Amino acid sequence: MSLFPTSAPHAHAPDSVPRLMGLVLLAVAPATLYGIVLFGWPALNLFLVTILACLLCEAVCLRLAGHAVRPFLLDGSALLTGVLLALSLPPWAPWWIGAVGGFFAIVIGKQVFGGIGQNIFNPAMLARVALLVSFPVEMTLWLEPRPLFSSHAPGFLESLTITFGGIPDIDAVSGATILGHIRTELGMARELGQILPGHYQAGTAALGWTGGSLGETADLLVLLGGLWLLWRRVMTWHVPVALLATVLVLAGGFNWLNPERFASPAVHLLSGGLMLGAFFIATDPVTSPTTKLGQLIFGAGCGALVYIIRTWGGYPEGVAFAVVLMNAATPLIDHYVRPRIYGRTWRGQSRPVPERAKRPPVGSGEAE
Amino acid sequence: MKLFDFWGGVHPAGQKHLSAEQAIQVLPMPSRLHVPLQQHTGRPAVPAVKVGQTVRKGQLLGREQGGVSASVHAPTSGMIVAIGDFTAPHVSGLPLPTITLESDGEDHWLEREPPSDPFALEPEDVAARIGEAGIVGMGGANFPAAVKLSKARQAKVHTLAVNGAECEPYMTCDDRLMRERAEHIVDGIRLMLHALQAPNAVIAIEDNKPEAVASMKAACQPERHIRVVVVPSRYPAGSAKQLIQILTGLETPAGGRGTDTGVLVHNVGTAYAVHRALRQAHPLISRIITVTGGAVARPQNLEAPIGALVEDLLAFCGGAMEATSRLLMGGPMMGQPLPGTRVPIVKGTNGILALTAAEARLEATPSPCIRCGRCVEACPMGLMPLEMSKRARHDDLDGAEAFGLIDCISCGSCAYVCPSHIPLVQYFEYARGALEARQRAEQKVKETRRLLEQHQARLARVERAKAEAAARRQAEKRQAKAKVGAAA
Numbered sequence: 001m002s003l004f005p006t007s008a009p010h011a012h013a014p015d016s017v018p019r020l021m022g023l024v025l026l027a028v029a030p031a032t033l034y035g036i037v038l039f040g041w042p043a044l045n046l047f048l049v050t051i052l053a054c055l056l057c058e059a060v061c062l063r064l065a066g067h068a069v070r071p072f073l074l075d076g077s078a079l080l081t082g083v084l085l086a087l088s089l090p091p092w093a094p095w096w097i098g099a100v101g102g103f104f105a106i107v108i109g110k111q112v113f114g115g116i117g118q119n120i121f122n123p124a125m126l127a128r129v130a131l132l133v134s135f136p137v138e139m140t141l142w143l144e145p146r147p148l149f150s151s152h153a154p155g156f157l158e159s160l161t162i163t164f165g166g167i168p169d170i171d172a173v174s175g176a177t178i179l180g181h182i183r184t185e186l187g188m189a190r191e192l193g194q195i196l197p198g199h200y201q202a203g204t205a206a207l208g209w210t211g212g213s214l215g216e217t218a219d220l221l222v223l224l225g226g227l228w229l230l231w232r233r234v235m236t237w238h239v240p241v242a243l244l245a246t247v248l249v250l251a252g253g254f255n256w257l258n259p260e261r262f263a264s265p266a267v268h269l270l271s272g273g274l275m276l277g278a279f280f281i282a283t284d285p286v287t288s289p290t291t292k293l294g295q296l297i298f299g300a301g302c303g304a305l306v307y308i309i310r311t312w313g314g315y316p317e318g319v320a321f322a323v324v325l326m327n328a329a330t331p332l333i334d335h336y337v338r339p340r341i342y343g344r345t346w347r348g349q350s351r352p353v354p355e356r357a358k359r360p361p362v363g364s365g366e367a368e
Numbered sequence: 369m370k371l372f373d374f375w376g377g378v379h380p381a382g383q384k385h386l387s388a389e390q391a392i393q394v395l396p397m398p399s400r401l402h403v404p405l406q407q408h409t410g411r412p413a414v415p416a417v418k419v420g421q422t423v424r425k426g427q428l429l430g431r432e433q434g435g436v437s438a439s440v441h442a443p444t445s446g447m448i449v450a451i452g453d454f455t456a457p458h459v460s461g462l463p464l465p466t467i468t469l470e471s472d473g474e475d476h477w478l479e480r481e482p483p484s485d486p487f488a489l490e491p492e493d494v495a496a497r498i499g500e501a502g503i504v505g506m507g508g509a510n511f512p513a514a515v516k517l518s519k520a521r522q523a524k525v526h527t528l529a530v531n532g533a534e535c536e537p538y539m540t541c542d543d544r545l546m547r548e549r550a551e552h553i554v555d556g557i558r559l560m561l562h563a564l565q566a567p568n569a570v571i572a573i574e575d576n577k578p579e580a581v582a583s584m585k586a587a588c589q590p591e592r593h594i595r596v597v598v599v600p601s602r603y604p605a606g607s608a609k610q611l612i613q614i615l616t617g618l619e620t621p622a623g624g625r626g627t628d629t630g631v632l633v634h635n636v637g638t639a640y641a642v643h644r645a646l647r648q649a650h651p652l653i654s655r656i657i658t659v660t661g662g663a664v665a666r667p668q669n670l671e672a673p674i675g676a677l678v679e680d681l682l683a684f685c686g687g688a689m690e691a692t693s694r695l696l697m698g699g700p701m702m703g704q705p706l707p708g709t710r711v712p713i714v715k716g717t718n719g720i721l722a723l724t725a726a727e728a729r730l731e732a733t734p735s736p737c738i739r740c741g742r743c744v745e746a747c748p749m750g751l752m753p754l755e756m757s758k759r760a761r762h763d764d765l766d767g768a769e770a771f772g773l774i775d776c777i778s779c780g781s782c783a784y785v786c787p788s789h790i791p792l793v794q795y796f797e798y799a800r801g802a803l804e805a806r807q808r809a810e811q812k813v814k815e816t817r818r819l820l821e822q823h824q825a826r827l828a829r830v831e832r833a834k835a836e837a838a839a840r841r842q843a844e845k846r847q848a849k850a851k852v853g854a855a856a
Binding site for chain 1: 703751
C-alpha cells in the first residue's frame with residue numbers, strides 16, 4: 001500500500017487528452033474518408049504525406065527540446081493537426097505542399113511556442129494561411145470530383161505521378177470552387193442570378209459533390225461529426241453556434257438587401273470550409289477562449305470575419321484567415337471576459353446580500 | 369419551495385451502493401481509545417484528567433479554552449493511561465496532544481440528568497449545553513456548534529438549513545442516519561431552532577437518497593416550519609455556500625459569513641448530536657462513519673466511539689485488502705490521505721475510504737494544460753482554475769490571488785474534470801500556504817521595523833534629553849559666572 005501524500009480529489013472523470021483527440025479524429029473520419037474517395041488516390045497520397053510530415057516534425061522537435069517523445073506523440077494532437085491540415089488542402093496538391101505545411105504547422109505553429117497547449121494560433125490554419133500566401137497557384141488548384149475507381153479517375157500509379165511529379169495537364173482538370181466562381185464573375189460585373197444557375201445546387205453542395213479542399217466539401221458529414229462531438233460533450237455548442245449564426249445573420253441580411261450582389265445564406269453555410277471550421281477548427285481548445293461568453297464572442301468574431309473576407313476581401317474563402325485572426329484576439333478576450341466570482345461583484349469587491357432578498361425562503365406556518 | 373441553481377459542479381460516480389443498504393452497526397468498544405485534544409477549529413482543549421485516573425463514560429477529558437474551542441469527553445469508562453502525543457489523522461502524520469483511555473469493558477455512564485423540558489431553557493442555555501457536550505460541525509467543518517449558533521442568533525438568522533445533501537461519493541453515513549434516526553434529527557433541529565430563535569428550518573437532501581427523503585418527511589410531518597427539500601444530485605451541492613445558493617439564490621459575500629444571507633447551515637449529524645446532548649445529556653463521544661471503498665471487504669456504516677483507531681474500524685469491516693492504493697479520511701473529492709491505519713477517528717470523520725488503484729486512477733500522469741476550459745465550467749465559485757494554477761506554478765502568488773485563489777473552496781471539481789490530470793487543488797493549496805507564509809513574513813518585517821523605529825526614537829529622545837540637560841547646565845554655569853562677575 002503506497003501512502004504518499006497527494007491532494008484531493010482522489011477520483012477522476014474518465015477523460016484524458018488522448019481520449020479527447022481520439023474522439024475528434026473519429027468524428028472527422030467520415031468526412032475524411034468521403035473526401036479521399038471523392039478525389040481519389042492523389043488525395044490519399046497527400047493526406048498520408050501531410051500526416052507523416054506532422055508526426056515526424058513533432059517527434060524531432062520533442063527530441064530536440066528534451067521532452068519524452070512517446071507520450072506526446074501518442075496524445076493524438078499532432079495526428080489531429082495533420083488530418084485537419086490535409087483536409088484543408090486542395091486534394092491534388094503536390095506532395096511538398098503537404099510536407100511544407102506539416103513542417104509549418106508543427107514547428108512554427110506549435111513547437112516553437114512550447115508544444116501542446118502553448119500555441120497561440122491553430123497550427124493547421126496557420127500552415128494553411130502560410131501556404132496560401134506563399135504558393136497561391138498550388139493552393140488554389142481545384143478540381144471537379146473524380147471518385148475513386150470511376151472512369152475518369154487516375155489509377156494508383158498515375159496518382160503517384162500527380163502527387164510526386166506534378167499534374168501533366170493542369171488545365172484539363174482544374175476548375176473553380178463555387179465561392180471562387182462567384183468572386184470572379186461578380187468581379188466581371190455579372191449578377192448572381194446569372195452566375196449561379198448551372199454552377200450551384202444546394203443539395204449537391206451539402207452532399208459534397210463539388211470542388212474544394214479535401215475535407216470541406218462533405219458538409220453534412222462534417223455537421224454530423226460535429227453534432228456527435230457535442231453529444232459526447234467533447235466540446236460545447238458555443239463556438240459553432242455563434243459562428244454559424246453570425247454567418248447566417250450577415251448573409252441573410254445582405255442577401256435580403258441585394259440578392260443579385262450577395263449570395264444566400266445557404267451558399268455561405270454549405271460551401272467552403274465553413275462547417276469544418278465551425279466544428280473542428282475554431283473549437284480547438286488551445287487557441288479559443290476558456291469561458292463560455294468568451295467562446296461566444298470568439299465564434300461570432302470568426303463568423304463575421306469569414307463573411308467579410310468572402311464578400312469584400314481579397315480571397316474567395318476566409319475561414320483560415322478568420323480563425324487565425326480571432327486566435328490572435330483570444331488572449332485579449334480571456335483577459336477581459338472572466339466569470340463573476342461567487343460572492344463578489346464583477347469588479348471583484350465583496351457583493352452584499354440585497355436587503356429585500358433576506359426574506360425567509362419558507363413561509364413560517366402560513367399557507368404555502 | 370422554489371429552488372435555485374448553483375454554478376458548475378460535476379457528477380462523479382456515486383458508489384453509494386457499496387454501503388447504502390448496510391444498517392448502522394455499533395462498533396464493539398476497542399480496548400484503547402485515543403482522543404485528540406484538538407478535533408475542531410480553534411484552540412485545543414486543556415486536559416481535565418490525570419494519568420492513572422479512572423473516568424466514567426461521558427466524563428470530561430479536555431476542557432474547552434473559551435472563545436472558539438470545544439471540550440472532549442470519555443467515549444467509555446476506564447483508566448487514563450497516557451496524555452501525550454499520538455499520530456493525528458492528518459496527511460502529515462504529525463503528532464497531536466492526545467488522551468489515551470483504556471476501556472474497563474463496563475461502559476459505565478457518568479449519570480447526568482437531562483433538562484426536563486429543554487424548550488423551557490433560555491436560548492443561550494441551550495447553546496451552552498450544546499457547547500458543554502463538545503459538539504462541532506459534523507459535516508467536516510469541525511467548527512464548534514455552540515459558537516456558530518450564538519453568532520447566528522445575534523445575526524438574526526431566519527432559517528436553519530440542515531445539510532443532508534451528502535454529495536461526496538461513497539459516503540452514506542448521513543443517509544443511514546436520516547433513514548434510521550429521523551425523529552431524533554428532527555428533534556435536534558427543533559432544539560437548534562430554539563437556540564437560534566429562528567422560525568424555519570429546511571432539510572436539504574440530494575435526490576439520490578429517496579429513502580432518507582421519505583423517512584425525514586415522515587418525521588417532519590407534525591412540524592410545519594420544518595420542511596424537507598429535495599435538491600438535484602450534483603457535487604458540491606452539500607457545500608455550505610452552494611447549499612445557500614440552491615435554497616435562496618443568494619451568495620455568501622466574499623469575506624462574509626453564510627449567516628449574512630439569513631441562513632445558517634448545519635449538518636444532520638450535528639442535529640442528531642444536539643438531540644443526544646439535550647434529551648439524554650450525552651456529550652459527543654461517538655458518530656456514524658462510513659467504512660467503504662473497493663478495497664474494503666464488507667463496506668458498512670458504523671457507530672464508532674471517537675478515538676477508535678482506523679484499523680479497528682477496518683478490522684470490523686473484514687479488513688482492507690492488499691489492493692488498497694489510497695486510504696482516506698472522508699470522501700474521494702475532499703478526503704485527506706491518512707498516514708497509516710493507527711490514527712484515531714475524530715468528531716469530524718464521516719468516512720474511511722480504502723480505494724483500489726483503479727478507483728483512484730493512479731495511473732494517470734499530468735500533461736500540459738490544453739486550455740479546454742472544463743475546469744472553468746466545473747468551478748462552482750466562478751473561478752478560472754487553469755489561470756490560477758498557471759500562476760501558482762510560477763510562484764506568481766499575486767496573480768493567483770487576483771484570479772480568486774482565496775475564494776476557492778477546494779472542492780476539487782476542477783481537478784476531477786481536467787483531461788490533462790493536472791493536480792489543480794494541490795497547486796492552490798501550495799499557493800495558499802505560500803501566500804500565508806509571505807503574509808506572516810511581511811507582518812514580521814513590519815513588526816521588526818516598528819520596533820526598530822521605536823528603538824531609534826527612544827535613542828533620539830535620550831540624546832535630545834542629554835543635549836538639553838547639557839545645555840541647561842551650560843546656561844546655569846554661565847548664569848552663575850555672570851552672577852559672580854556682577855558681584856565682583
